[in-house]
Amino acid sequence: MVCAALAREAGYSVIALTVDYGQRHRIELEAARRIAAELADRHVVLPLDLRAFGGSALTGDIEVPKDGVGEGIPVTYVPARNTIFLSFCLAWSEVLHASDIFIGVNALDYSGYPDCRPEYVAAFQHMANLATRGGVEGTTPVRIQTPLLHLTKREIIELGRSLGVDYSITLSCYDPSPEGLACGHCDACHLRRKGFAEAGLDDPTQYASAGH
């Protein structure tokens, strides 16, 4: 939501893409709809059942870890997920003649996912330049923008606040209760809470438990 708010603040018309990929926390699709209603001129929810491939706690039967952000790549990593998401954005941006793709990846307070790193984003940009009509016809390629890449969670939360983001309609948790309460213990909850605490702001998230 902070990424979308930044794009809008910079004067872009925002076309939002949400992927319904069989995620365990599918209640995030409702959050996406609320956020798009506030910030986007158009919103598409694309179904793609990544459970066909499996291999992740977010799409399969593997448990979401609740014991703090560890070393290495956690089981919540969804194989090649951001590559798939960005490929969809690349396809749609070519049809729409969109100038920029915004993605809210972060490489500081994050879970160590390979597809959130600056070198990955640069490689995707290079590939994208060759993948589409512009790569043959010599027109300006779409630009992949990652304005949150080098910010801490604290900085992201402060930035969103300065842009008037209503955090009560957002959701970070990987494993919310059926009623939509955040678990308070998964990596996404840990990182979110840490960010709010460091920014000295109240987190409006309703947690199922008080956490660590």
Added chain:
Amino acid sequence: MVCAALAREAGYSVIALTVDYGQRHRIELEAARRIAAELADRHVVLPLDLRAFGGSALTGDIEVPKDGVGEGIPVTYVPARNTIFLSFCLAWSEVLHASDIFIGVNALDYSGYPDCRPEYVAAFQHMANLATRGGVEGTTPVRIQTPLLHLTKREIIELGRSLGVDYSITLSCYDPSPEGLACGHCDACHLRRKGFAEAGLDDPTQYASAGH
């Protein structure tokens, strides 16, 4: 099918992925099933409705051209399609610990699609190396193999024949009749017929008309 037969000949176990992307020539999904039954150890047909984005004669209301292979990128180009397909293969290969991804793209007798060119494939490989666990953990990345990239259609057809490929179960046409007869006039039909003619082989395809 020639690409899959080559992989099998080289000793690989073949796991086949077909994308049901809302293509006009969806009868190719039946051909994919026949081919997978013959050559693959496992086959998944993944639904992904690319009509959500549009922008192509293969997924929308634009007519498929029937006046010969021209200059430039034709309207049958599906934006970022091979990037999307390869992203799926990347995800699945990571889950399966597959060593190689085979894709039958060709950059000689082809329609000029940007995502069939060697420089595109090289850029995707580089991006893939960074996108997945191996890019962080330093394990051997999956290798993208394009054995047909630099062959003419004639060479591809001769190669398939030497591997015992049964061309009667394949389909190339972009705009087949509801009964599955190839149109004989789209780019895919033109290139296929040219290949068979140059190889001096009979094309078992049933065409709706005699063509040019």
